[in-house]
Amino acid sequence: MTETRLGQRKTKQRDTILEVIRSASGPLTVEEIHQRGQHDVPGLGIATVYRTLKLLQEAGLIETVILPTGETRYEPTELGHHHHFHCRTCDVVFDLDACPVEIPGGGSYPGGYIVEDHEITLYGTCPACHV
Ligand SMILES: [Zn+2]
Ligand SMILES: [Zn+2]
Incomplete structure (x- = not known):
């Protein structure tokens, strides 16, 4: 070559x-x-x-x-900011658009914690694996 x-x-x-x-x-x-x-x-x-x-x-x-x-x-x-859904049946990981966390970066968590960011992975069954 x-x-x-x-x-x-x-x-x-x-x-x-x-x-x-x-x-x-x-x-x-x-x-x-x-x-x-x-x-x-x-x-x-x-x-x-x-x-x-x-x-x-x-x-x-x-x-x-x-x-x-x-x-x-x-x-x-x-x-952009997004989260993941891991299907335990087919082992595929999907991007999710919606953020289920109500405290965004720059917010504060009760007790004086300043939140900068978060990561979330949801687990379960994807639409293709529902029987
Ligand atoms: Zn699946
Ligand atoms: Zn989020």
Whole structure:
């Protein structure tokens, strides 16, 4: 492969992985990104996915989401304040639009606590898994 062809392949891998993350309905695991990316980039390796995720993160285009279970997922940085719903049946994590917390950043919690931010993950069953 020539330098140019190699460069083009790298750009394609990067664009594909970014598009996979941007078009998802919630933060994705490395395995999910790898699986979906293979549709556009046949033969895409897991090591390439890890390397590309690091580059996209350094470029400020994506960020990690660490769930209370300790699992790391990736989402675009352009999303505003939002929360996640983790389906225990299919293990998919969805973005939620509504914020169920009544004390926003800059508010105060009784007892003199100044609230700067919060993170919430809701657990349960997603619409597709209701029987
Ligand atoms: Zn589900
Ligand atoms: Zn919130």
